[in-house]
Amino acid sequence: MAPQPQRSLGILNLERGEARDAMPLVPPRGSLMSSATYDFPVISETVVGAWVDLVVPGAPELESACVAAAKRLVERGAVAISANCGYFIRHQAAVAAAVNVPVVSSSLLLLPALLGQLPAAAKLAVLVAQPKHLSEDMLGLTDPFARARVVIGGIEDSALVRNENMRPPPPTDMADIEKDVLACAERLRGSHPDLKAFLFECTAMPLTAPAVRRMTGLPVYDITTLCRMTLASVA
CATH class of the missing domain: 3.40.50.1860 (Rossmann fold)
Known part of the structure; x- marks a missing residue:
């Protein structure tokens, strides 16, 4: 039997380009991405194409990528989903409709x-x-x-x-x-x-x-x- 994924907080992450595949630094306690902030595991999935200069002004074409990333997070064990930019709230309704866990995008x-x-x-x-x-x-x-x-x-x-x-x-x-x-x-x-x-x-x-x-x-x-x-x- 395959092991069950660990229950985690899932984060929809911004596109970081070259930094995307780099060895991640340990985020400090108090930050969104730190497990120490919640005493609970944090996992993330990059929303493909979600550069800040597109997310902040609003790019409707990113909605399907947000939904796809949210579904991957749930498959990996996310019991709730947030996002690494408050402007992802534009996709709140679509993501919440696509997964069976609470979504708090902003x-x-x-x-x-x-x-x-x-x-x-x-x-x-x-x-x-x-x-x-x-x-x-x-x-x-x-x-x-x-x-x-x-x-x-x-x-x-x-x-x-x-x-x-x-x-x-x-x-x-x-x-x-x-x-x-x-x-x-x-x-x-x-x-x-x-x-x-x-x-x-x-x-x-x-x-x-x-x-x-x-x-x-x-x-x-x-x-x-x-x-x-x-x-x-x-x-």
């Missing part, structure tokens, strides 16, 4: 619930990599009052965004990512004193969450928050 899925946790007059900041490509339907909000409570901030001029839009993308120093995220969070707090929480869309941001919490004293949610919650319900 931290943006948390947005309606987080607004319900805050006072009605409070605002929530969503930090994204490239705000110009964030469409209203990705926020999942149909109530104009709820939408008015959401502030969007971005790191579009950062080293991370410049690097990730290359093929293949070179690594970005975490110190640079943290500096840009902190600067964005500080700008948003200065402009919106009624801000009461942050939600990170970008999957490179979770490692900066502790620094943002220390600086602002506010809750910070990200894709690892959603993955941990999902794993707690199925693992």
Whole structure:
């Protein structure tokens, strides 16, 4: 009898080109791709053709590749599926319909619930990599009052965004990512004193969450928050 695949968190991964077949570095605790973040195995499958410069603006032709990668993850033992870019939320419905495990493609899925946790007059900041490509339907909000409570901030001029839009993308120093995220969070707090929480869309941001919490004293949610919650319900 063939051994059963190990129950794991499956990640739909971006295309990395030459780095795709390189020996992977051990991702640090707190990052999306680290098993140590969840005390649970993490596996990944590359979505063929899913370069950042296609995923972020939106490329409908990637949907079939997302579905195929999700099915491979389930075959390998994934009990839940997430994705290594918040903009994969555009393919949430298709992937969820194609597999029999929970799919949490983006931290943006948390947005309606987080607004319900805050006072009605409070605002929530969503930090994204490239705000110009964030469409209203990705926020999942149909109530104009709820939408008015959401502030969007971005790191579009950062080293991370410049690097990730290359093929293949070179690594970005975490110190640079943290500096840009902190600067964005500080700008948003200065402009919106009624801000009461942050939600990170970008999957490179979770490692900066502790620094943002220390600086602002506010809750910070990200894709690892959603993955941990999902794993707690199925693992």
